[in-house]
Amino acid sequence: MxxxxxxxxxxxxxxxxxxxxxxxxxxxxxxxxxxxxxxxxxxxxxxxxxxxxxxxxxxxxxxxxxxxxxxxxxxxxxxxxxxxxxxxxxxxxxxxxxxxxxxxxxxxxxVNGAMRSLRAELASAAREAKRSATKAPASASGGTSSTGWGGDARAESSRAVHEIDLVLSEFRQQLRTDLRTHASHGRVTPESVTLLRARLAQVRADVMATLTDH
Amino acid sequence: MxxxxxxxxxxxxxxxxxxxxxxxxxxxxxxxxxxxxxxxxxxxxxxxxxxxxxxxxxxxxxxxxxxxxxxxxxxxxxxxxxxxxxxxxxxxxxxxxxxxxxxxxxxxxxVNGAMRSLRAELASAAREAKRSATKAPASASGGTSSTGWGGDARAESSRAVHEIDLVLSEFRQQLRTDLRTHASHGRVTPESVTLLRARLAQVRADVMATLTDH
DNA sequence: ATCGCACACGCGATATATCGCGTCACAGAC
DNA sequence: GTCTGTGACGCGATATATCGCGTGTGCGAT
Missing domain, CATH: 1.10.10.10 (Winged helix-like DNA-binding domain superfamily/Winged helix DNA-binding domain)
Known part of the structure; x- marks a missing residue:
């Protein structure tokens, strides 16, 4: 989970x-x-x-x-x-x-969900008012992914992927810094968000095109 | 205690x-x-x-x-x-x-207390979502001041920054997944990296322009 | 009687270490 | 090329033990 x-x-x-x-x-x-x-x-x-x-x-x-x-x-x-x-x-x-x-x-x-069940439990407890109940927690796990390495012929490809990771990282860092600076005096409008979203989608498509085109 | x-x-x-x-x-x-x-x-x-x-x-x-x-x-x-x-x-x-x-x-x-503040936070988040996603048919008029809390513009700006963070995150995630998939059969060339770098720089400049243009 | 203080006590925080489940990546089988 | 198993990994649960703070308790001095 x-x-x-x-x-x-x-x-x-x-x-x-x-x-x-x-x-x-x-x-x-x-x-x-x-x-x-x-x-x-x-x-x-x-x-x-x-x-x-x-x-x-x-x-x-x-x-x-x-x-x-x-x-x-x-x-x-x-x-x-x-x-x-x-x-x-x-x-x-x-x-x-x-x-x-x-x-x-x-x-x-x-917490939202827990609150719902807690409320239900309290209501139930109030109704009975003499017996008690036991509870049980829960847990699990899930996953993400990231860097891959280790080939020989695919080395260039791997390097490129890793570099793209770096570029993305840097871009994010820069934009964050930019926004922080400008957010203090002057403001960031929802239009900027919309623009960014659209432009990034385009960039993604273009980059993907360079991959499938050979 | x-x-x-x-x-x-x-x-x-x-x-x-x-x-x-x-x-x-x-x-x-x-x-x-x-x-x-x-x-x-x-x-x-x-x-x-x-x-x-x-x-x-x-x-x-x-x-x-x-x-x-x-x-x-x-x-x-x-x-x-x-x-x-x-x-x-x-x-x-x-x-x-x-x-x-x-x-x-x-x-x-x-928990009740925590819930109150949580509810407030959620309400705020809902407002944010509504404001940026829906292009609201009517209702929203111009006057941002007077009633309601002060610093609405600041709050909106802050919300926008946060959302940009989300967009960036999502973009990165998607691109990574794309690359991962295509990297297994077919390869990623340095040209893709170069292209990405150039395009992101352009996007950054454009987004910044929307901030200073007002 | 009551004041005060050493001492015991409850307990969260500090500190370490292992077990078992679910997942992910990678290699070899096919 | 796809399928598969297997080993490494993240992590909550299990397991143990100590430190220091705040407080309550009982006893001796007042």
Whole structure:
């Protein structure tokens, strides 16, 4: 039901990036992630610790105990891995931001539903007024996707896809900055939105044309 | 903040009573308590484990490890203590039930409050959707000031910015999916990247123009 | 009687680690 | 080219343990 916030290799890389800033222990990383993504998303311990274990097993981080804390530090191998994939990082940040926003929207809807059932339950409880009932939560997961790599003949294609990702990322960043600037003095009208939507649809069609035309 | 559910010696005794039924491990006790009191109240690990340690220290329960679980069993001394204070148990059960009820009322109030603000937010979102999507047949006249909240223009601008964010997000998602599909059979050339870059720059310029043109 | 204060207690926050489910990507089978 | 299984992965649930804050309780001093 709730789609994962981090795509397949993303958490691994992001953790490495956080540890590059400075050594941290597990709980600290959980908080750091929670902070960076508005508190709406908090990675669970079951997400962080297995990943850290894996990273240590791979030799990308080293572990050392400090009282009841377990401090993780990035190794040279870790820094190398990070350097090699530095470009993916900003893409990940944007992706996660998107996921979190979708998640927040989902939560809003869920709360609506939960409220309905709660109201029903309270009404029922008032009617009976002597017996109690039990409740049960729920959970699941879903999915998104992202970067693909690894071929040989398709290397160029992959590179191109990845670069498009970067271009998109940059474009979004720029437009956001532009809008923030102009929104403070002067205003952004719905017409801008409409225009943007139309133009992007056109761009998409044109780009697709270059793909199918050969 | 929230008043304790269990009065001073109550948890200790209740734990003993639960262990008299059968040996249990810590987490099991947490769940048992959560079950008995309607799920509204879940004692935290920080409540249970120190108490269990204390009980063991006093020799009222004995501890034994089973895999990653720590099973607690009542001792003769524990049964003696329980027999001596059997009378208090009913009182405790009632007391706790009352506490939980009060707590549930508090939650209900809180949720109600949260719902109010949520409703407001949803209403706002609905207004936004209506304003930008529908080209409203009549009704909407010019006068934005006087009644209603001040800074309507600012709010509209903010809403527009948010929506642009959505459009960007969606666009990126779509393009990524498109590329993914076409990248498997057929390929993505650097020309597509170049084209995309150029077209996006143009779009950005055009959108910016709608902002400064007024 | 009552004042006050050490001590026990309840509990959320802090901290760590594993298990099992569902999903996704990738490789090899076809 | 499509189908498939399998392994890695994200993540909630399970499981345990400690720290520190606020409060209530009981006892000795007043």
């Amino acid at each position: 709730t789609p994962p916030v981090f795509a397949h290799g993303s958490l691994r890389l992001y953790l490495l990036a956080l540890l590059e800033e400075r050594p941290r222990h597990g709980y600290e990383l959980i908080q750091a992630l929670s902070d960076r993504f508005g508190g709406t998303y908090s990675p669970s311990a079951g997400t962080i610790y297995p990943r850290l274990s894996k990273l240590e097993e791979e030799g990308l981080v080293s572990k050392s105990t400090d009282g009841r804390k377990t401090v993780y530090e990035i190794t040279d191998a870790g820094r190398a891995e990070l350097d090699a994939r530095r470009g993916e990082l900003d893409g990940i940040e944007n992706e996660v931001t998107d996921s979190v926003r979708r998640l927040a929207d989902g939560v809003r809807a869920e | 929230t008043p304790p559910v269990f009065a001073h010696g109550s948890l200790r005794l209740y734990l003993l009573a639960l262990l008299e039924e059968r040996p249990r491990h810590g987490y099991e006790l947490i769940q048992a308590l959560s079950d008995r009191f309607g799920g509204t109240y879940s004692p935290s690990a920080g409540t249970i484990y120190p108490r269990l340690s204390k009980l063991e220290e006093e020799g009222l329960v004995s501890k034994s490890t089973d895999g990653r679980k720590t099973v607690y069993e009542i001792t003769d001394a524990g049964r003696a203590e329980l027999d001596a204070r059997r009378g208090e148990l009913d009182g405790i059960e009632n007391e706790v039930t009352d506490s939980v009820r009060r707590l549930a009322d508090g939650v209900r109030a809180e």
